[in-house]
Amino acid sequence: MVRTRFAPSPTGQLHIGGARTALFNFLFAKKNNGKFILRIEDTDLERSKIEFEKMIIEDLKWLGINWDEGPDISGNYGPYRQSERLELYRSELKKLIDKGLAYECYCTEEELEVQRKLQLKEKKPPIYDRRCLNLTKKQKEEYINQGRRPSFRFLVPYKNLEYTDLIHGLIKIDTSLISDPIIMKSNGIPTYNFACVVDDYYMNITHVIRGDEHLDNTSRQILIFEALGYKPPFYSHIPMILAPDRTKLSKRHGATSVKELKDLGFVPEALVNYIALLGWSPKENREIFSIDEIIPKFDFDHILDHPAVYDMEKMKWINHYYLSNILPVSKIVEYIKDFKIENFQDSNMDLLYKIVEFERNRAYLLNDFVQVYDLIVNDEISYDSEVPYNDFSSILNKIKDYLVNIDFGSIESIKEGLKFTQKELNLKTADVYKPIRFALTAKLEGIELPKLLYLIGKDKVMKRIEKYLNIYV
């Protein structure tokens, strides 16, 4: 039985890269009728916050990536928070100590830092020199008397290690180049590389799918698996997602967390579709897939092994496609209500539905609907005095006389009315449309004018035009 896991540390919001890692783990598990596990790696006491865990869980659920076992669901391999598994790590550490494969280290962080800098300065790789490996009992006592608490290091066996990564293929490493990693901190909390191994083993994880940045950790982890006498899982290191400047994605690159993207007006179906296509592609020339359509197609053969730069424009296009072609109007309305929309009253539900119907073919983000909503509901229009369009007044004075007589019953009748007006006044379409739109919204572009008029209604249309005419006499 295939078992995969997504193991975020709750030290921040769910990142687009993390979301994709979760997605791939989810897809692979589902494809193989396996289980997908959510494990919280909260061994960093300083930075881990329960709020972040909640946010990550919320974002994952919003995306439609659901797990079979996790901190909020019972399972046979729990608990699913590392902070609740401390006893296990300690007993596993003891096994290593008994085998002579882990040793106490009394070096302080400051001492290690000094040594590291020295090595780097001499252009040497910063590797721990094992100075604490053969400490006598007396030396240890002295350190303890000084008030030092030991951390534990894993004794790396020097050899040529080979393993197969499901995406990169055969990987060879000379382990003598690896520093003995600290596996248990002096505060009694395990370190990532240790807790991860212990949990992957005890949770029966068969496939570890994670970002390329963990490739170097893998050799350490396999070594620990072997030292414990456990069989390591299969590893798949998926390429990283890079910012447009080809560096690691970070805050300074703008919206990169799922929450931010959600607040920008992206819809989960589109987001999932887009991130699935970053680093993976199906055989067909197709761009639009629902998560359920991807599951049977998903395989490691089509995961790329080079990083992908993420492109907000394409993400927007996919969002636009879902808004205009895929999602039902009711679903979009639901998302909009969930979205930040000020002064919304349930009595305007009908209006919202109409806006979605009329505007979906133009909208790229949910925010586009909200803007139209505001345009229609808000009668306080602030015309930018800088805009030199006061000359609309004379035309508008003529147009309004025709406008009063137009039948606002349907979009078609409005269209006809406008055409009639335009012909009577011997004007171009633009010369009729632009002034009306500007008087109504203080903008020169947007939703189709007849639709705008229909949604605002004749009364308000006439009032707004009068108001405009009063300002620009």
Added chain:
RNA sequence: GGCCCUGUCGUCUAGAGGACUAGGACACCGGCCCUUCAAGCCGGAGACACGGGUUCGAAUCCCGUCAGGGUCACCA
């Protein structure tokens, strides 16, 4: 600096030695539609990092160079 990973249009990618005049999508440019702005439809431009091999034949295999990324924490 050591080690590891990677290099196809600006970006995401198709490509598993001959089907490649290198295909698709976003963005870009042009046209059509509508005598508004868009959307939509049609078309255009645009890439195998470089240099050596191997082979009858290389985007595809090998080596080197260059370039990018990752990593070397009592962070994960």
